Amino acid sequence: MLKGAKRVVLGMSGGVDSTVSAILLKQRRYEVIGVFMKNWDGIDETGVCTADKDCEEAERVANRLGIKFHVVNFVKEYWNEVFEDLIQDYSNGLTPNPDVLCNSRVKFTHFHDYAINQIGCDAVATGHYARNSYGEDLSFRSDDRANPAYLLKAVDRTKDQTFFLSQISQAALRNSMFPVGELTKTVVKQIASQAGFPEIAAKKESMGICFVGKKKSTGGRGFQEFISEYIDDKDGNFVDIDTQEIIGSHKGLHHWTVGQRTRLKRDADPYFVVSKDVAKNEITVGSEMDHPALFADSFFTLEPHWISGDPEELTSRASDKTLACEFRFQNVAPLTKCVMSYNMAYTGNWEFMNRGSLIISLSEPLRAITPGQFSVFYKGDVCLGSARIDRSGPSLYTLNTNNCRTTIRNRIKSQRSPI
Numbered sequence: 001m002l003k004g005a006k007r008v009v010l011g012m013s014g015g016v017d018s019t020v021s022a023i024l025l026k027q028r029r030y031e032v033i034g035v036f037m038k039n040w041d042g043i044d045e046t047g048v049c050t051a052d053k054d055c056e057e058a059e060r061v062a063n064r065l066g067i068k069f070h071v072v073n074f075v076k077e078y079w080n081e082v083f084e085d086l087i088q089d090y091s092n093g094l095t096p097n098p099d100v101l102c103n104s105r106v107k108f109t110h111f112h113d114y115a116i117n118q119i120g121c122d123a124v125a126t127g128h129y130a131r132n133s134y135g136e137d138l139s140f141r142s143d144d145r146a147n148p149a150y151l152l153k154a155v156d157r158t159k160d161q162t163f164f165l166s167q168i169s170q171a172a173l174r175n176s177m178f179p180v181g182e183l184t185k186t187v188v189k190q191i192a193s194q195a196g197f198p199e200i201a202a203k204k205e206s207m208g209i210c211f212v213g214k215k216k217s218t219g220g221r222g223f224q225e226f227i228s229e230y231i232d233d234k235d236g237n238f239v240d241i242d243t244q245e246i247i248g249s250h251k252g253l254h255h256w257t258v259g260q261r262t263r264l265k266r267d268a269d270p271y272f273v274v275s276k277d278v279a280k281n282e283i284t285v286g287s288e289m290d291h292p293a294l295f296a297d298s299f300f301t302l303e304p305h306w307i308s309g310d311p312e313e314l315t316s317r318a319s320d321k322t323l324a325c326e327f328r329f330q331n332v333a334p335l336t337k338c339v340m341s342y343n344m345a346y347t348g349n350w351e352f353m354n355r356g357s358l359i360i361s362l363s364e365p366l367r368a369i370t371p372g373q374f375s376v377f378y379k380g381d382v383c384l385g386s387a388r389i390d391r392s393g394p395s396l397y398t399l400n401t402n403n404c405r406t407t408i409r410n411r412i413k414s415q416r417s418p419i
Contacts, residue, residue: 007031009115010125014057016200017127020188021179034062035070039078081105087230090254093278094372104167112172123177129154129161131181148308149173151383156184163331166376166386236281259368292404295365298393303356306385325379337363
């Protein structure tokens with residue numbers, strides 16, 4: 001138990017992870033106060049909203065465990081600081097990841113402030129699969145800035161959620177506990193069942209946008225229909241990257257993301273989204289899932305967020321100012337080796353390091369590197385932080401690697417030539 005700590009505020013959702021977190025904290029003799037965060041107002045949209053049901057379930061769990069329970073409303077904060085940016089990004093042709101921003105801008109800011117300053121507590125806990133270098137009870141917590149907290153991967157690598165926590169502030173991490181981070185999902189479900197919550201252990205995991213859920217409203221509508229309630233459709237063209245021909249039309253860039261399969265085909269081969277041009281409202285597509293236009297071995301980011309401070313390798317005069325590490329830009333994707341450095345900026349005759357941008361060189365070409373997504377960086381078990389992808393480097397198609405562009409165009413030409 002954390003030295004001198006008595007009270008922990010736990011974010012509760014009615015799911016198995018926060019339920020087991022409450023059980024574990026109670027077993028470690030903390031005074032636990034459960035809080036349900038309402039961050040989305042279902043009255044304002046036509047989809048199915050389960051927030052009220054989830055809140056009731058969380059309160060039922062709290063009552064059975066004998067812990068105090070609060071409900072806090074962050075609908076305004078979520079709308080202003082997460083959802084409006086999501087709408088703007090989709091309008092600008094980007095593919096955002098609101099779950100990362102929901103954690104950094106709501107859960108680990110407003111919720112933390114509410115827990116510490118209004119309820120009053122020694123630590124804040126969530127059901128995320130992650131670990132804190134200060135220990136599961138924060139027993140190594142220090143006020144010394146030279147001894148920062150590090151965000152560590154969960155023991156269960158298949159459920160690790162450090163990707164979604166990669167924008168967490170150092171101040172929040174210092175006070176954060178992750179009770180299920182040392183356990184596998186299987187064990188977590190077993191604990192829930194043995195504690196008398198078999199129905200919660202059997203629940204399906206929540207999916208979709210953080211606090212909005214997987215939108216599915218009347219008529220089987222999904223996320224695309226949901227987002228169209230906030231962004232007007234705008235007709236545009238699909239253009240074949242190999243022939244530059246218009247091959248179809250779309251209802252708006254916000255309905256599509258890089259790498260996504262379309263219903264269009266060249267002969268038997270489906271087309272996939274290669275890029276989006278906001279100015280022209282145009283989507284460039286390539287036939288075949290592994291079209292070389294979808295692959296690149298470098299990309300550029302916006303300003304990185306380092307959880308525990310800038311990596312020394314990027315700034316030390318004793319180094320070449322490059323950092324070898326691993327990264328992913330999709331939570332379920334395998335880690336890829338990379339080398340990063342800060343971008344360079346120029347003013348007049350001066351060249352200087354621009355800490356507002358990174359250049360990432362990959363050990364192998366990756367498919368569908370998507371602007372707007374977060375690239376999350378790791379070194380061993382440590383999640384270093386993340387940065388939003390600004391743009392991909394030149395594709396294998398642009399570079400004509402292994403003569404791929406020429407080969408494709410010649411093949412198309414021969415197929416169209418009369419016999």
